[in-house]
Amino acid sequence: MQQQRRLLFAALAVVVVAVLGLTVVMKVWSPSRPAIGGALSGPRVEPSQQATVAYRVRSGDTIAAILQRFGVPASQVISAGREHYDLARINTGRTLTVGYTRGVGHASSLRYPMDGDGDSTLVVRWDEQAQAWSAAVEQVQYERELVSRRFQIESSLWNAALGAGLRPDDVVRLAEIFQWDIDFNTELHQGDTFSMVADGLYLDGELRKLGDIHAVQLQAKDAPLVAIRHLGASGDVGYFDPDGKARRKPFLRSPLAFSRVSSGFAPGGRFHPVTGKRRPHNGTDFAAPTGTPVRSVGGGVVTAAGRAGGYGLLVRIRHDGGYESGYAHLSKILVRKGQRVSQGDTIGKVGSTGLSTGPHCHYELKLNGGYIDPLKAKLPVSVPLPQGERDAFAAERDRWLPVLLEAALLEPEGQPEVGE
Template sequence: MTFSCNQEKSKTRTKKTIKKEPIIKDYGFTFNDYNVVRDTLQSGDTFSTILEAFTLPDSLKSHDVTEKIKDSFNIKNIRAGKEFITFSDKKNKKELKALVYIQDKTNYLVVDLRDSIVVQMKAKPTVIKRRTVAAELNGSLSETLDKLGVSTALAPQMAQIYAYSIDFFKIQKGDKFAITLQEKYFENGDYLGVEKIEACYFEYKGKKIYAFPYKLSENQKYFEYYDEDGKGLKNMFLKAPLDYFRLTSRFSRARFHPVQLRWKAHNGTDYAAPHGTPIKTTASGVVERTGYTAGNGNFVKVKHNGMYSTQYLHMSKILVRTGQRVSQGQTIGRVGSTGLATGPHVCYRFWKNGVQVDPLRLKLPNTEPMSKKQKGSYLEYIKPLKKELDDISAKTFKEE
């Protein structure tokens, strides 16, 4: 069959592309199925006031919902400024189907009203990723971490780890560090921050100071940081049992007592501070005794190990009990003037091998030393961690 040149050309078909609404899923709901409103709690808002803006599905009452919420969540903990999301019927926007209260980046409360009242605390799925990074300071530590894509919240953590070893006000451009860390992400890849530090070093004044978190026993509640030789980075004792104080009387073998008005030994160090100031135990240990005497007033005595003990006198309030394990820096009482005292202060007493001594003149140890067995296990544990730090350092700084 032949066609003439004049044959009518076929008509061009125009195809229309229908844009599909993107499917949005979050917090266990498909947003497209509901009328969704994101809102922020205002001062004075409660779950009851939120529910009052809606009608509930048949047979459900506002009181029943709030009572059910109480079983899973302390409703007094909701805070102004926090976000919440309401899911209502698409046709009847006043009919509430579900409510989500966002507690923080990870945790949220779901109040599902679709069939019955179901209340659950949930957490968004997260993943942990591990990496080792190294860098030379260029600007502040926070700025350098930010350039590495690491949370700047790590800077104060590192300052705390090295509080007894490095003056972070004096670190400078050219100082180096390396760190192995675990970081948390949402499943969609959004970064949540640092979950854990596995190992690190900071090169300060030309010396590498390593830090590895480690527990000497399974019963130990918190990690302590040790260097590559098993020596603790943290001093075993704080310098004083108070954060803010005025030293009013030193340890002395002959002091004129301000109440008894006679010369006698003063086997302690007096720190004056306002009534109610927190008193902290200067080292970890076990509360050996608490009580009251006419001279000491309310007191607490802590045994730290076979060699050292400390005692804290004239408290207005005792906050620990005999036999309780306490951590360095834990508040064990409040400053007062009970017993023989002319004003609010704490008399800090220090024993070494059963003899009271002056802690301000004593060369105190770092964290309690490891036993031979503990040190062997520790050195085996840190061997691969230290190698990772050294390897990335060699790779990062190879051009120098």
């Protein structure tokens, strides 16, 4: 009984606060409407001069419709913002904030995050004196501090890295550094460790994300793989081993990228490494949920894109040097015959078409018409650094390698605590 009464009071309080809040907003930007809440008794609340409303963009929304709904003069605001950002390109899921000021007959500001991280925000403000809108970009000012981490794989790379305080996007970036060497969906094992040195970007003393990743080591059961960041003369960033050989190679290790989907966060069930085991045949099978993007392992030209008997929906791509890759049982094909693709381009989606017992990508590689095992064959190797960049790289290596080796001696982080 006591409990119920308390709940009722709480609910009433929420309603009162909500109505008061709404009154503030309505008085400010819609003065023609009758003010509600005048009949409410209780403590007088002095309404502040400012109020804001947040709105999360839904799929199908247009910026004009949203702005109209919140009393923002759409065309003026969009054109004021255009010098920094085209508001017509609003993204589903981002939250825009509309501000109201007492005495102004329409909304007085709009804030929109220009990137997914919210690092840059477009702010369009109404200047009452000038009777005009003006736009600016607010940039989050991170504090930069070197971050060394070592973490050990227990259940998945995902869990280990998140346990070490990394964000999902940073885990994907780490995995991408080794995507020519390792299939992260099937080739990592319990006990493998990652060590890394990176710029940590901090806000209010809290690590928010990684900036530049300077050096990484993956200690799997074979020799450790080391990657050191190099800023090339052309401005591209690449990763190289200590001898100056690029981690990037003509062929990716796997047609499936390391993804959240394949590492335990699929709503349709957990992807287990065991189900991704390869069977010996003319190709390599990668189990993955239907719809997982399949990427071209290398740059080339599409030689087949369509239905092909037991292969189901099949894509074949011809690469330099007499190589041809094939991707079968797709649920969807996203390329046309004759089309040129780059390494990593999504060419289709995982499916179970043709002779297949469950969703997977059958991946095969041929050299001069004969099948080869993409995981064992000697594939073309990476190109070494151009002569003119070797000194610059040596300096980067000599700076970061010792720090990395120190990180590799840290106590591993990210191990889930398991009760005995």
